[in-house]
Amino acid sequence: MPGMGGIALALKAARERPDMAILLMTGYAAERQRAHNLDDLIHRVVAKPFTLRQICAAVDDVLARQAVH
Numbered sequence: 001m002p003g004m005g006g007i008a009l010a011l012k013a014a015r016e017r018p019d020m021a022i023l024l025m026t027g028y029a030a031e032r033q034r035a036h037n038l039d040d041l042i043h044r045v046v047a048k049p050f051t052l053r054q055i056c057a058a059v060d061d062v063l064a065r066q067a068v069h
Helices: 006-016 029-036 052-068
Strands: 023-026 044-047
Touching: 006 023, 023 052, 044 052
Parallel strands: 023 044
Antiparallel strands: none
């Protein structure tokens, strides 16, 4: 993304919408590790490339966890 990385965008979104679930999609190992260190902020990290089935499963998982809380 030009001008802002995924972690920066996630931090900005979390500040503006703290109730919103955040999924991070990345192809970079360093970003995945950094995201795992932000477990309270990022609900799930999906590694690229991913299939439609995988991204749908990730979204379903996050929405199911939100319904429980």
